[in-house]
Amino acid sequence: MKAAQVIMDTGAHAAALAVKSARVDVVPGYPITPQTSIMEAVAAMVENGELNARFIPVEGEHSAMAAAVAASAAGARVFTATSANGLLYMHEVLHMASGGRLPVVMCNVNRGIFAPWTLWADHQDSFAQRDTGWIQYHCSSNQEVFNTILQAFRVAEQINIPIMVNFDGFAISHCLMPLTLPPQEDIDRFLPPHEPKWRLDPAHPSSFSNVTNAAEYAPFRQMLSDDIMASIPLVKQAAQEYKDITGMWDGDTIDTYLLEDAEVVAFAVNSMAAELRLSIDILREQGIKAGLLRPRLYLPFPAEDIINALPQNAQVMVLDRNYNFGHPGGILASELKSVLFGRRNDITVKNRVMGIGGIDLPRRFMAAEIRAMMDE
Amino acid sequence: MKSVTKAYQPISWPMKGAGGDTGSWRTHRPVVDTQICTKCQLCWVYCPEAVIDRNEITIDYRYCKGCGVCATECPTGAISMEKEE
Ligand code: SF4
Ligand code: SF4
Numbered sequence: 001m002k003a004a005q006v007i008m009d010t011g012a013h014a015a016a017l018a019v020k021s022a023r024v025d026v027v028p029g030y031p032i033t034p035q036t037s038i039m040e041a042v043a044a045m046v047e048n049g050e051l052n053a054r055f056i057p058v059e060g061e062h063s064a065m066a067a068a069v070a071a072s073a074a075g076a077r078v079f080t081a082t083s084a085n086g087l088l089y090m091h092e093v094l095h096m097a098s099g100g101r102l103p104v105v106m107c108n109v110n111r112g113i114f115a116p117w118t119l120w121a122d123h124q125d126s127f128a129q130r131d132t133g134w135i136q137y138h139c140s141s142n143q144e145v146f147n148t149i150l151q152a153f154r155v156a157e158q159i160n161i162p163i164m165v166n167f168d169g170f171a172i173s174h175c176l177m178p179l180t181l182p183p184q185e186d187i188d189r190f191l192p193p194h195e196p197k198w199r200l201d202p203a204h205p206s207s208f209s210n211v212t213n214a215a216e217y218a219p220f221r222q223m224l225s226d227d228i229m230a231s232i233p234l235v236k237q238a239a240q241e242y243k244d245i246t247g248m249w250d251g252d253t254i255d256t257y258l259l260e261d262a263e264v265v266a267f268a269v270n271s272m273a274a275e276l277r278l279s280i281d282i283l284r285e286q287g288i289k290a291g292l293l294r295p296r297l298y299l300p301f302p303a304e305d306i307i308n309a310l311p312q313n314a315q316v317m318v319l320d321r322n323y324n325f326g327h328p329g330g331i332l333a334s335e336l337k338s339v340l341f342g343r344r345n346d347i348t349v350k351n352r353v354m355g356i357g358g359i360d361l362p363r364r365f366m367a368a369e370i371r372a373m374m375d376e
Numbered sequence: 377m378k379s380v381t382k383a384y385q386p387i388s389w390p391m392k393g394a395g396g397d398t399g400s401w402r403t404h405r406p407v408v409d410t411q412i413c414t415k416c417q418l419c420w421v422y423c424p425e426a427v428i429d430r431n432e433i434t435i436d437y438r439y440c441k442g443c444g445v446c447a448t449e450c451p452t453g454a455i456s457m458e459k460e461e
Contacts, residue, residue, distance in 0.1 A: 101385040160385065198387055210388045213396055223384045 002183035004246070009179045011142040011172035015081065015107050015165075016041030017179075018149035020051045021187045022105075025076035025194075028056040028067035032086040033119050034169035035109040039081060061086040065093035065104075072102035073208050075199030077153065080104070083169060084111035084125045091132065094162070098133030098224060100209055103156035103163075103194070105149060110270060111169040112357040120358020121168035123270065123322040126298070127331045129164065133224050135231055136299040138269040139167040142177040144250040148296075151238040154191050159231050161224070166298075170358065171271040182246040190245050228300050235297060253302035254309060255294040258284065262291025262311050266370060267336060268319040269295060272355055276319070278363035283370060290370065295332075303339035315348045317373045319366065321355040329353060350376060393439060398425055402442030404457040408433055412454035419446035419455060 009017070015038045019027065027046070029039035045051035054071075058064045064080050072078045082090060087108050097104050108126050112118040126136060137152060139145045145167050152163040167173065200208060212220070232253060239252035257277050259265065264283065266276045273294040283290035293309060293316075295302055310316065320330020327334060333351035340347050350373045355361045388394045408419075413433055420428045422445050427436040435446075447455040 099386065198385055206387050206389050207394070209386045210394065211396060212386070220384065220386055 002185070004183060005181045007179050007181065008176045009142065010037065010174050010176055011145050011167055012037035012109070012174065013041050014142040014146040014179050015149060016045065017181060018146045019079045020045050021181070021184060022077065022079070022150055022153050022191055023188075023193070024051070024053050024079045026054045026056065026068075026071035026078045028058050028064045028071070028078075028080050030058050030061050030064045030082070030086065032061070032083045034111060034173045035081045035083040035086070035107065037173060038107060038109070042079070061089040062093055065090040065097065065106075068104045068106070069093060069097050069100060069102055070200075072097070072104050073100065073200045075194070075196050075201075077157075077194040078102075078104045079106065079149075081107040081109065083109045085114050087125045087129060088113065091129065094129060094132040094134060096209065097162040099220065101160035101224070103153070103160055103196075105152045105156055105163050105165065107145075107149070108164050108166045109169045109173045110166055118357040119169070121171060121271070121321070122356045122358070123166075123320075123331075126164060126166040127322050130299060130331075133161070133228065134299065135161055135163040135228065135235075135297070137163065137165050137296055138298050139165060139172070139250070139296070140255070140269070140271055140274040140294060141250070142172060142175075142179050143248065145172065146179060146181075147242060147246070147248055147250055150187060150191055151235070151242055153194075154238045155231060155234045157194050157196075158234050159227055161227060161231060166270065168271040180246075180248065182248075186245050190242055232297075232300055232302065232304075251294065251296045253295070253297045253305045255292075255296050256309060257292040257294075259291035259293055259309060260311065261289055262314060263289040264291070264370060264374060265310060265314045265316045266290065266292045266319060266366070267294075267316050267332065268292075268321070269298065269332065270321070272319060272321060272361045272366070275361055275363050276366055279367040279370065282363060282367040286371075288371070288374075298335075301335050301339060306336070306339060307343050310344060310347055313346045315350060315374065317370050318349060318351045319355075319369070320351060320353050321361075323353060323356075395425070395439075397438070398441040399438045402437075402440060403460055404442045404444060405437065405460055406435055406440065406442070406444065406446050406455045407458050408435065409454045409456070412452050414452055414454075416451065418449050418451060422446060422449045
């Protein structure tokens with residue numbers, strides 16, 4: 001049995017290595033900062049023969065997702081990646097992938113949205129795709145990006161729903177961290193070849209997404225909604241089996257740190273949640289019983305796991321790196337309040353928006369913010 | 377924990393009526409005057425729903441959507457569009 005290999009690499013390259021390990025068949029791609037490094041690395045792998053896939057350079061993100069939809073409908077395992085306005089440009093075709101029940105996996109490297117232009121991370125882009133019917137993971141380390149892409153392919157292909165794997169631009173995509181690469185035979189055991197029940201095939205003509213009448217359309221939408229909820233056990237199973245095979249664990253629907261006895265709970269996603277572990281340590285040193293709850297799944301929002309994990313009477317400090325326009329705070333806080341309402345009336349939810357457009361979120365700053373929120 | 381999914385995809389196979397009950401859309405019905413018709417088959421070529429019989433030049437009204445393309449293209453004026461009841 002071969003041992004795992006440990007290297008130093010960026011989050012973007014971790015994503016590309018996961019694409020290679022997943023033995024992806026087709027990769028349509030269009031560059032956009034900070035995602036470009038993923039597509040460059042994948043294109044190079046295809047070019048030098050490391051990855052036996054078809055790379056399709058297209059003229060924009062709308063076409064990238066259209067090519068992904070078509071290739072997936074033809075039975076291929078498909079990957080693409082984007083960021084910010086590229087993701088927004090795909091919006092219409094995202095619905096075609098989910099409504100068409102096609103298991104495309106895409107990385108979105110989180111970046112703030114135009115206008116005005118920014119290149120740096122916040123979470124407005126992925127959260128703005130909430131209602132497209134895609135499952136969404138949010139990752140807080142390079143290793144988690146690698147691990148999650150493999151888990152995402154497995155879940156997507158089990159349930160025929162596309163999955164978006166999100167992580168922060170630059171803090172994750174461009175920073176080096178140690179990365180453990182499990183032996184390929186272990187990954188092959190975890191992720192078997194994609195064998196769709198149906199595919200576009202000239203030998204057996206069929207058509208895809210024909211016009212439906214109301215009585216036909218409604219059940220498709222109901223089933224998509226039901227199956228998105230039904231993905232939660234599959235997400236847990238994938239995380240558990242990945243751990244059994246590789247020994248690595250990033251949490252399943254949620255990830256927690258010092259949560260059991262916490263009176264003050266930080267609630268956030270992506271790289272800021274990794275930094276928040278250090279803020280929790282600072283707060284603990286100051287005698288505050290602090291803990292962390294990071295939803296790894298944003299969609300479906302892991303309501304039951306959050307409700308079960310939060311300690312009695314906790315104050316939850318939601319740190320949102322996005323705006324919920326039309327409401328005073330951020331989107332995560334609204335999602336959290338809606339699942340707690342009527343179920344956990346002992347919980348207090350407080351909310352601050354921070355880190356917009358890549359403003360740095362160091363551990364001491366976030367610890368001080370949480371302290372200040374306690375007095376509000 | 378078990379997951380129950382139907383993973384139901386919007387797929388259809390080529391067959392008569394695969395596009396739905398398109399005849400219900402019709403407000404005007406194409407009627408062929410067999411005295412004038414020369415059986416040139418142009419209407420058969422143009423009909424987007426493929427509901428005209430190539431040899432008989434008869435129309436399947438269950439699926440004819442009443443678009444009138446056949447009447448416009450007919451070189452002899454053999455097809456008239458008559459208002460549905
Ligand atoms: S186009 Fe007119 S003339 Fe030609 S076959 Fe059709 S109805 Fe007859
Ligand atoms: S009205 Fe339209 S659908 Fe009906 S027969 Fe003529 S061309 Fe075909």
